[in-house]
Amino acid sequence: xxxxxxxxxxxxxxxxxxxxxxxxxxxxxxxxxxxxxxxxxxxxxxxxxxxxxxxxxxxxxxxxxxxxxxxxxxxxxxxxxxxxxxxxxxxxxxxxxxxxxxxxxxxxxxx
Amino acid sequence: xxxxxxxxxxxxxxxxxxxxxxxxxxxxxxxxxxxxxxxxxxxxxxxxxxxxxxxxxxxxxxxxxxxxxxxxxxxxxxxxxxxxxxxxxxxxxxxxxxxxxxxxxxxxxxxxx
Numbered sequence: 001x002x003x004x005x006x007x008x009x010x011x012x013x014x015x016x017x018x019x020x021x022x023x024x025x026x027x028x029x030x031x032x033x034x035x036x037x038x039x040x041x042x043x044x045x046x047x048x049x050x051x052x053x054x055x056x057x058x059x060x061x062x063x064x065x066x067x068x069x070x071x072x073x074x075x076x077x078x079x080x081x082x083x084x085x086x087x088x089x090x091x092x093x094x095x096x097x098x099x100x101x102x103x104x105x106x107x108x109x110x111x
Numbered sequence: 112x113x114x115x116x117x118x119x120x121x122x123x124x125x126x127x128x129x130x131x132x133x134x135x136x137x138x139x140x141x142x143x144x145x146x147x148x149x150x151x152x153x154x155x156x157x158x159x160x161x162x163x164x165x166x167x168x169x170x171x172x173x174x175x176x177x178x179x180x181x182x183x184x185x186x187x188x189x190x191x192x193x194x195x196x197x198x199x200x201x202x203x204x205x206x207x208x209x210x211x212x213x214x215x216x217x218x219x220x221x222x223x224x
Contacts, residue, residue: 004154031210033211033212035214040216041216042115042117042200042214042215042216042217043155043200043202043212043214044214045211045212045213048211050210058211090154090155092154094210096210097206097210099145099157099160100147100155100157100212101157102147102154102155102156103154104152104153104154105152105153105154
């Protein structure tokens with residue numbers, strides 16, 4: 001069965017360190033997205049991609065970057081982790097016009 | 112600026128009764144709306160959707176109603192079951208634009224036996 005996998009499931013890091021969260025999908029979807037979930041805010045879009053070599057900023061992109069070198073993967077990098085980036089991160093993928101399929105999330109704690 | 116709002120953080124309903132979850136939006140360009148369900152330690156899963164050309168869409172126990180003039184949609188679950196206990200997110204998008212879903216804050220639904 002096709003799926004979308006995020007790793008690691010849990011990560012603790014220190015302020016100022018670079019962190020990369022992995023996202024891998026086997027749906028063969030062109031669209032991929034990164035969201036963060038915070039209490040009181042729901043899911044907010046960080047970055048998204050419509051295909052290889054395409055990346056776009058979402059509403060809360062500051063301090064984050066992504067790259068899309070193939071269809072399956074969209075890693076999310078925190079250049080210099082801050083305590084405000086402690087959150088649960090969800091990766092998702094979709095076909096054009098189709099519903100999003102989400103991974104199970106990565107819980108990131110920045111100390 | 113929250114374009115999609117779920118004003119009830121939580122809702123508690125007796126098993127077998129109707130659960131009604133509400134969602135309001137401010138962007139009149141939104142023309143496609145979705146509900147997602149989320150269990151703890153899992154990602155959200157798609158539940159039901161509605162296009163702005165309709166005012167109702169039904170799928171088994173789940174019905175979504177859309178009132179475009181009021182910029183309001185609601186999700187009805189009848190009858191409610193214990194397995195329906197989860198966080199429900201309302202989401203919206205402009206279907207002809209960037210395929211970016213805008214989510215509400217979520218409502219935690221608890222079904223009591």
